[in-house]
Amino acid sequence: MTIWVDADACPAVVRDIICRAAQRTATAAVFVANRALKLPASPHLRSIVVGQGFDVADQEIARQCQAGDLLVSGDIPLAAAVLAKGAAAVNFRGEAYSPDTIEGQLTLRDFMDNLRASGIQSGGPPPFSQADRQHFANRLDQWLAGHPRRGTRD
Template identity: 60%
Template sequence: MHIWVDADACPAVIKDILYRAAERTKIQLTLVANQSLRVPASPYIRSLRVEQGFDVADNEIVRRVAPGDLVITGDIPLAAEVLAKQGQALNPRGELYRQDTIAQKLTMRDFMDTMRSSGIHTGGPASLSQSDRKAFAAELDTILNRYQRSKPAL
């Protein structure tokens, strides 16, 4: 398993949780962004800078993701592409995207985009709460523990 992070919009507190998890589990973590990122010095953590542009980071993640990898993103179209490649996608609020609900989420996202483009103010998402952080950490631990148990013993 490799953990990929759509890092341009990922909150710092979520990155900190991911850094600790990568160190604890010795799982590779790559933050993909269109700007330079500072990451802790670690053999398990790195950043990958991509060119500026619409969906460049998302496209790079999709190109590199392998079945079983985990992608951290709040971007629903990216999550759908990850699921299509048999990866896992987790948003910063702790929601694991699922194959059986991703089409519905894409439809709702498109509907909200249409409303906003017609001038209706829909507001943005609420700021990340302490309970969101806890939910993210708990779901991440569940995924990583399941992965650790499934690895063959050396």
């Protein structure tokens, strides 16, 4: 089991929570981004730097993610792709994506994209709060407690 992190948009506090949890539970965590990341030295933490370009990190994660893995990302299409492979997915606030609800989330995302493209300002998500941080940490701990470790994949 590997935790895959869409690291380009990952808040630093979420990255720190993942690093600590991965080290504590001896779980592989792979951070994929289009830039180098500073991660603590650990055999359980790895980063993959991909080239610049639209969705390059997402494509790499979708290619490597397997059934039983966990994706941490705010990207709904990427979540849909890994759910289809049998992986689990949560956003940076700890809200789980589900095969039962992902189609509706994709539809809403596309609708909001169309609104923004037509010039309607929809605002963004609220600032990341202490409650969001705690909810993410709790969700990650729950997920890790229910999944056996396979160690780091090469």
